Amino acid sequence: MASITCFLFLLASASLAKAQETRSNITLGSSLSPTANSSSWLSPSGLYAFGFYPQGQGYVVGVFLTGIPPRTVIWTANRDDPPVSAGATLLFTKDGRLILRSSQGQETSITSVAESAYSASMLDSGNFVLYRPDGSVLLESFDYPTDTLLPTQRLLAGQQIISSISATNHSTGLFRLKMQHGGNLIRYPVNTLDTAPYSYYTSWTGGTGDNVSLNFDVDGHLFLLNTTGYGDWSVVWWSTDGECDPKGLCGLNGFCVKNDQQATCQCLPGFDFVEPRNRAAGCERNFTAETCKTGDAGASYMIEAVDNTLWEDVSYSVILTNCEAALYNGGNCGKQRLSLRYGRKLVTDPTSALIKGILFLSLSLLTFGFVMMAISLVLICKNNVWTYQRIHNKIEVGLAKDQAPRLFTYAELELVTDSFKEQIGRGAFGTVYKGVIGERMVAVKRLDKRLAEGEREFQTEVEVIGRTHHRNLVRLLGYCVEGTNRLLVYEYMSNGSLASILFKSPKSRPFWEERMEIARDIARGVLYLHEECETQIIHCDIKPQNILMDENRAKISDFGLAKLLNADQTRTFTGIRGTRGYVAPEWHRNQPVTVKADVYRFRIMLLEIICCRRNMELDFPEREAILEEWVCKCFWNGEIGKLTGDEKVDKDELKAAIKVALWCILDDLTLRPTMKRVLLMMEGSAEILMPPIPSSSIFTDYGYV
Structure with missing residues (x-):
């Protein structure tokens, strides 16, 4: 069924407010052609394009998403x-005119305004705009929607969107959704009056005012709004759940029949489909019609009943001499000319159908039960072997290097992990188990069920995170969304976590140069999350336990959990687990959390890498128990040699690393560097100035403030 589309492109939503201010500049004299390199004008980000796209055997002008098939x-x-x-x-x-010129030289105007434009733009919001010389808007495509609404777009009172014929033919289709004056949002067939007999969906919000509009916000919500803020819907919204409710589904002389929850079309007796593949095109006669001849005693006619159907009742006069159909309803009979429209088969008596269904089901179940008992033992014995073979023959192929994350079933991951037998890690978000797919080791994280979100939101976020590829991020191979189960499948890191190798005995710790390269690897990964991946990700939990090691480098894990969990869950978790000085001060001040929170947490981990000890060691002397305080004391007193013990470290390199950490500790967000600046300082590409003395009260004991 062709339907009206309200399209939400989630990947663009986070930056729409800013994107609307960014526009491309299309100047007078510009031109496009269907087959040339310049066949469209792109928005600044390249997300949307205005120009030619193929339809049928030719080309049409419009706005479309680029680079996303279909x-x-x-x-x-x-x-x-x-x-x-x-x-x-x-x-x-x-x-200043926007015209389409055919190959024969015939010109057609693209716009409906007589005033000349000075410039044009394709915005990142999906809106194509023409401007006057003073920069004011002359015309925008958002004010003349066809079949789609985009985030930030509104359907004003008196406006409507009309469905397309199909996904590949965007001509006017069968249905329209209209925002009526008075406040009602109503769905009609095309070419009908805006009256109740033709509606098959209404929002029942009439009487709320003449300025009500249908709005689509950047969070994916559809809602009605007037000056008093009336109405609200979730993005998961549809105008009818009855398959045969929409009038006109089957075209003229056709009627809709519901079979097993599916809507199909049938023709009147003596009629065939005009287009068998497009039943909305209706039906036409498969015979030559005779004319009713008054007084012709030799004429014979056959009347065939089509029971339990409902049609549009527009009766003609009783003196009609050319009658082709008759409608009988509740004792009233009216003559009709063809074509008939809006036909649908009425549902039969549900009580009778239920009784028959119960009798049939009872007999069937009795027979079926004995058969199933006979074969169930065989199936149970073979099931595990079959499933195991299927996983190792097919799933392994789905883990190719450049593919998006694969969707697993819970049963598949249960087999991969041998019923979650070998636990290799546990954190606040869930438990990690070792698994094997073919000859490949994987790590399967089962999230705590109380942290699980809705299926659509979780799956969308996983797909976004799965498109992040960086050599310093642990790769997400797949996921499971089944009931309340939420599982993530990662590449297996053979050398465990940074914490496990950093806090061992001094003899097994990495050397100074190795530790600094690990720190730079982590900084590169965080920088990618902040500035280089498709959607900005704030990790919120940078710590050695979330840094995993393979034979060559350090990789950040759990970098997607901040997006996969609700914001309040992440905030609560981070707040209650942080020790003094460990959590960015903006958390405690209830301020908006930015990427600078990750920078603040990075400085603690950098100090742990420098000193090869945890942030808090209660077995140490009191003045050395909190690493951050001890480092500050040693630094400002010129005693940094104490921090690395007996290890021989170049003092200039040690001092530079500590200075980077002290810059990251600053409470003032404007002074705290970005991760890009941090990496440049660590690589020696940017000067490391002397950091200011921290203003935090934890340093008052040492006389710094």
Whole structure:
């Protein structure tokens, strides 16, 4: 069924507010052609394009998403005009007109305004805009929607969106969704009056005012809004759940029949489908119609009943001499001419159907039960072997290097981990188990069930995180979303966590140069999360336990959990587990948390890497128990040699590393460096100035403030 689309592109939502201020500049005299390199004008980010796209055997002008197959069309200009050939040209003329010129030289205006434009832009919001010389908006595609709404777009009172014929043909389809004056949002067939007999969905919000609009916000919510803020829907919303409710599904002379929860179309007796593959095109006669001849005693006619159907009742006069159909309903009979429309089969008596169903089901279950008992033992014995073979023959193929995360079933991961037998780690978010797929080792993290979110949100976030690829991030191979089970499948890191190798005996610790390279690896990974991946990720839990080691480098793990969990869960967890000086001060002040919170946490881990000890050691002397305080004391007293014990470390390198950590500790977000600046200082590409004395009260004991 062709339907009206409210399209939410989640990857762009986080930056839409800023994106609307960013625009491309299309100047007078610019042009496009379907087959040239310049076939469209891109938005600044390259997310949307305005220009030619293929339809049928030709080309149409509109707005569409780029680089995401299959092509998603957002808006279409002159949608019911026939497609143009490859020789057509789209011109933004010197005199400010936007026209489509066919290969024969015929010109068609793309806009409906008589005023000339000065410039045009394709915005990152998906809105195509024409501007006047003073910069004010002359026309925007958001004000003339076709079949789609985008985040930040509104459907104003009196406006409507109309479905397309199909996913590949964006001409006017069967249905329309109209925001009526008075406050009702109503769904109608096309080419009908805006009256109740033709509606098959209404929001029942009438009487709320003439300025009500349908809004689509950046969080994916649809809601009705007037000056008093009336109405709200979640993004998961539809206008009907009855398959045969929409009028016009089956076209003229066809009627909708519901079979096993599926809607199918049938034709009136003596009619066949006009287009068998497009049943919405309706039905036509498969015979030559005879004319009713008054007084012709020799004429014979056959009347065939179509029971339990409902049609649009527009009766003609009783003196009609050319009658092709009759509608009988509740004792009333009316003559009709063809074509009939809006036909649907009425549901039969549910009580009778239920009784028959119960009798049939009882007999069937009795027979079926004996059969199932006979074969169940065989199936149980073979099931584990079959499943094991299927996993190792098929799943392993799904873990190719460049593929997106694979969706696993819970049963598959239970087999992969031998019923979650070998636990290799445990944290606040869940437990990690060792698994094997083919000859490949994997780590399967089973999240705490109380942290599980909805299926759609979790799956969307996993797919976003799965597209993050960096040599200093642990790769996400797959996931499971089944009931309340949420599991993540990661690559296996053979050398365990940084904590496990950093806090061992001095003889087994990495050398100074190795530790500094580990610190730089971590900084590179965090920088990627902050500035280089598709959607910015704040880790929120940088610590040695979340840094995993393989034979060559350090990699950050759990970098996606901050996105996968609810914001309040992440905040609560971080707040209650942090020791004094460990959590960024903005958490405690209830301020918005930014990437600078990760920078604050990085400095503690950097100090732990420098000194090869945990942030808090209660067995140490009191003045050395809290690592951060001890480092500050040694640094400002010129005693940094105490920090590395007997290990021989270049004092200039040691001092530089400590200075980087002290810059990261600053309470003032404007002074605290970005992770990019931190990495440049650690690599020696940026000067490391003397940090200011921290203002935190923990240093008052040493006379620093």
